[in-house]
Amino acid sequence: MTPDSRTSSPGSRETGPETTTAHNLPELSVSDLSQALKRTVEDAFGRVRVRGEISQPKIPGSGHCYLRLKDDGAVLDGVIWRGTMAKLSLRPEEGLEVVATGRLTTYPGRSSYQIIIESLELAGEGALLKMLEERKRRLTAEGLFAAERKRPLPFLPRVVGVVTSPTGAVIRDILHRLGDRFPVHVLVWPVRVQGDGAAEEITAAIQGFNTLTADGAVPRPDVLIVARGGGSLEDLMAFNEESVVRAAAASAIPLVSAVGHETDTTLIDFAADLRAPTPTGAAEMVVPVRLDLMAQVTDDGRRLLGAMGRLLEDGDARLTGLLRGLPDPVRLIEDQTQRLDDRAQRLDLAWPALLERRQAEVDRLFARLRSPREVVALRASEVGHLRGALDGAARRAVDARAQALDHLSARLRPEPLVRDADRKAADVARLSGALEGAATRTLDETARRLATAGKLLESYSFRSVLDRGFALVRDADDRPVTAAAALRPGQSVALQFADGRVDATVRGEDGTPPPSSPPPAAAPKRRAASTKKPRDGRQGSLLDGL
Structure with a gap:
C-alpha cells in the first residue's frame, strides 16, 4: 500500500478523480451486525452454568433483578426476569457465591454480553453457612430475635x-x-x-x-x-x-x-x-400432665378444706371469748327502755312548769309599765314648763336689747353717723363691683378648665370607642363583662352602643337558643342634662339640671 492510498471501512466505496475501487465485503448496518453477534452467542452458549460471586444486585420497580457475577479475573452481567425471581428459592444477596444456570445473550444497546439466569444455587455448604450467618446478623440488628419479644x-x-x-x-x-x-x-x-x-x-x-x-x-x-x-x-x-x-x-x-x-x-x-x-x-x-394436675388439684382441695376448718374453729373460739365479756343484750334493752320512760315523764312535767315561769315573768314586767295617760300627762307638764321658761328668757332678751339701743342713741351724734354711713355705702358699692368682677373671672377660668378637663375625659372615655362601632357588654348588675367565661347560656346582658342600650340573651357555644324566658324590661332612659339658662342673665351653676 502506497502512502497515497486511502483506507476505508469494509463495504465502503470511494470515488476519486482517477479510478473507482470496489470491495467484495457485504455492507452491514450496526443493528444487523449486533443481531448477528446475538444469534451467534445464543447458538453457541444456549445453556451454561457459571460459578461466581454476586455483586451489586439491584431490583428496580419493574421487579427484574440486575446483578454481576465476578471472580478474580472477570465480571459477567446477569439478569433475572421478574417471573423467574418469584420461583427462586434463593434470593440474590451481595457477596453470595452461587452457581447460576441460564443462557448467554448480548445487549445491543451497550454492546455487551450477559447471562439470563433461570436458576440459582449455592456453591457449596460454606457459602450456605456464610449466607445464613449474614442473614442472622441482619435480622438480629432489626430486633426480630430480641428477648423482650418473647x-x-x-x-x-x-x-x-x-x-x-x-x-x-x-x-x-x-x-x-x-x-x-x-x-x-x-x-x-x-x-x-x-x-x-x-x-x-x-x-x-x-x-x-x-x-x-x-x-x-x-x-x-x-x-x-x-x-x-x-x-x-x-x-x-x-x-x-x-x-x-x-x-x-x-x-x-x-x-x-x-x-x-x-x-x-x-x-x-x-x-x-x-x-x-x-x-x-x-x-x-x-x-x-393431666394426672399430675388432677393430683395437684386434689391435694390443693384437701389443704383448702383443712385451712377452712381451722379458720372456722379459730373464729368460733374468738367469738366465744368475746361473748363472755359482753353483758346480756336483754338486760341492756330493759335498762334503756326504763331510762326512756323516765325521760318522757320528766318532759311531760317540764312543759307546764316552764309556761308558769314565763307567765309570772310577763306579769311582773307588765306591772312595771306606766299607762299611756300617765306618760302623756307627764310629757305635757314638761312641755308647759319649758314653754314658760322660754317666754321669760325671750322677754328678758328683748328688754336688754332695747336698753342697749337707748344707751347708744344717747351717746352718738346724728351728723357723723350719716357721713360714716355714706362712706360705708360707697365702700360697699366699690367692693361689690370688685367682688362681682372677680367672681366673673373666677367662673370664666373655672368654666375654661372644666371644658378642657371634659374634653380630656371624653378622650379617655369608652364612648369614643363606641362611636367606632364597638359595644360594651354589661351583666344584670350593670357591671362590664370582660371575658366570655364569665357568661353562661341564658344569661341576660345589656349591649351599650353609641346611641343607646339593647338587651340581649347569651346563647350556647353551638348557637342553640337558651330556654324560654320572659322578655327583658326596657332599659331606663338617661335623663338629659338641662341646658336652660337662668332667667336673671347670670351664669348657671354646674349642678343645674341634676
Whole structure:
C-alpha cells in the first residue's frame, strides 16, 4: 500500500478523480451486525452454568433483578426476569457465591454480553453457612430475635395449632404425646417442609392461624407448633428463609419451634417464643400432665378444706371469748327502755312548769309599765314648763336689747353717723363691683378648665370607642363583662352602643337558643342634662339640671 492510498471501512466505496475501487465485503448496518453477534452467542452458549460471586444486585420497580457475577479475573452481567425471581428459592444477596444456570445473550444497546439466569444455587455448604450467618446478623440488628419479644406459653391451651407435613412421623408423635399428657383440640395446617414452595406454605400457615377469630367456625389456636424431623442443612433451608422468620416473629399467637433434632439449628428457632429440641418435646412443653394436675388439684382441695376448718374453729373460739365479756343484750334493752320512760315523764312535767315561769315573768314586767295617760300627762307638764321658761328668757332678751339701743342713741351724734354711713355705702358699692368682677373671672377660668378637663375625659372615655362601632357588654348588675367565661347560656346582658342600650340573651357555644324566658324590661332612659339658662342673665351653676 502506497502512502497515497486511502483506507476505508469494509463495504465502503470511494470515488476519486482517477479510478473507482470496489470491495467484495457485504455492507452491514450496526443493528444487523449486533443481531448477528446475538444469534451467534445464543447458538453457541444456549445453556451454561457459571460459578461466581454476586455483586451489586439491584431490583428496580419493574421487579427484574440486575446483578454481576465476578471472580478474580472477570465480571459477567446477569439478569433475572421478574417471573423467574418469584420461583427462586434463593434470593440474590451481595457477596453470595452461587452457581447460576441460564443462557448467554448480548445487549445491543451497550454492546455487551450477559447471562439470563433461570436458576440459582449455592456453591457449596460454606457459602450456605456464610449466607445464613449474614442473614442472622441482619435480622438480629432489626430486633426480630430480641428477648423482650418473647412471650410465655399459656398454662393450659384449649386449642393447639400444628404446622407440619401431614404424612410424616412428626404429626403422629405430636398427637400421641398430647393424647398421653393432656388431650386437647389440635388443628393441623398441612405444608411441605422442604423443596420448592415450602417456605411460602409455612409462611402462609403461620399467618393463616393468626387470622382466625376466637368465635369463628374454626377456633383460633392458643399456641402454635412449627415442626419438622431431622435432615441436612439443605433440607432445613425452608425454615431459614426470611419470610418464615418474619412470620414467626410477627405471630400474635405464642409459637414453639420444633425443627430437626436437638443439634439442628435454624433461624426460626431464634424468632420463636420457645425452642423445643424435638417435636415430641414441643408437645410436652405446650400442655401439662393431666394426672399430675388432677393430683395437684386434689391435694390443693384437701389443704383448702383443712385451712377452712381451722379458720372456722379459730373464729368460733374468738367469738366465744368475746361473748363472755359482753353483758346480756336483754338486760341492756330493759335498762334503756326504763331510762326512756323516765325521760318522757320528766318532759311531760317540764312543759307546764316552764309556761308558769314565763307567765309570772310577763306579769311582773307588765306591772312595771306606766299607762299611756300617765306618760302623756307627764310629757305635757314638761312641755308647759319649758314653754314658760322660754317666754321669760325671750322677754328678758328683748328688754336688754332695747336698753342697749337707748344707751347708744344717747351717746352718738346724728351728723357723723350719716357721713360714716355714706362712706360705708360707697365702700360697699366699690367692693361689690370688685367682688362681682372677680367672681366673673373666677367662673370664666373655672368654666375654661372644666371644658378642657371634659374634653380630656371624653378622650379617655369608652364612648369614643363606641362611636367606632364597638359595644360594651354589661351583666344584670350593670357591671362590664370582660371575658366570655364569665357568661353562661341564658344569661341576660345589656349591649351599650353609641346611641343607646339593647338587651340581649347569651346563647350556647353551638348557637342553640337558651330556654324560654320572659322578655327583658326596657332599659331606663338617661335623663338629659338641662341646658336652660337662668332667667336673671347670670351664669348657671354646674349642678343645674341634676
